[in-house]
Amino acid sequence: MKKLILKTAAVILIVLLVGIQFFKTKENKSTQNSGNAITQHYDVPNNIKNILKTSCYDCHSNNTNYPWYNKIQPINWWLAKHVNEGRKELNFDEFNTYSTKKKLHKLDEVIKTIKDNEMPLKSYTLFHGDANLSDSDKQDIEAWAKKIRNVIQ
Ligand code: HEC
Numbered sequence: 176m177k178k179l180i181l182k183t184a185a186v187i188l189i190v191l192l193v194g195i196q197f198f199k200t201k202e203n204k205s206t207q208n209s210g211n212a213i214t215q216h217y218d219v220p221n222n223i224k225n226i227l228k229t230s231c232y233d234c235h236s237n238n239t240n241y242p243w244y245n246k247i248q249p250i251n252w253w254l255a256k257h258v259n260e261g262r263k264e265l266n267f268d269e270f271n272t273y274s275t276k277k278k279l280h281k282l283d284e285v286i287k288t289i290k291d292n293e294m295p296l297k298s299y300t301l302f303h304g305d306a307n308l309s310d311s312d313k314q315d316i317e318a319w320a321k322k323i324r325n326v327i328q
Contacts (some may be wrong), residue, residue: 200255205237213270234261
């Protein structure tokens, strides 16, 4: 009896795992260049652009570079949640649509989240070692964010 219950549970689990593979979220991929990108409106030197692209853009831009395991559920849902939430908080490709107040606040948050090691997310750097920020990366971003802040103000 116990064996039968275990077998049934295993079969149900497998059917569910196979079944959810057919549900995929829409990918965050834009084919157009955003006219509102921070890079179009403010000075973003190449070294900063590279850091942001490598460490932040997968969750904070209009283009996510998805890993192969994004094809597997429930990982696909989990990654989509991070991308959606990250973009809702801050989208560098839509930065110029923000009010002055919001721009200043987001730049402050960039400085703060990097200093406190909150960004990039730990679950991300675990699989993207190159996204880890060095101390000099952090200093460069902070100096840059402060400079942009002064331009905006
Ligand atoms: C794997 C996805 C991911 C990556 C990569 C990532 N973030 Fe985030 N970010 C999020 C999510 C999800 C949130 C919203 C929830 C939260 O605050 O934890 C967020 C929120 C933020 C916020 C808003 C915080 C607030 O309270 O207003 C800032 C600023 C931010 N991220 C900056 C960055 C910067 C800068 C980088 C790169 C150095 C980065 N993030 C990389 C997912 C990510």
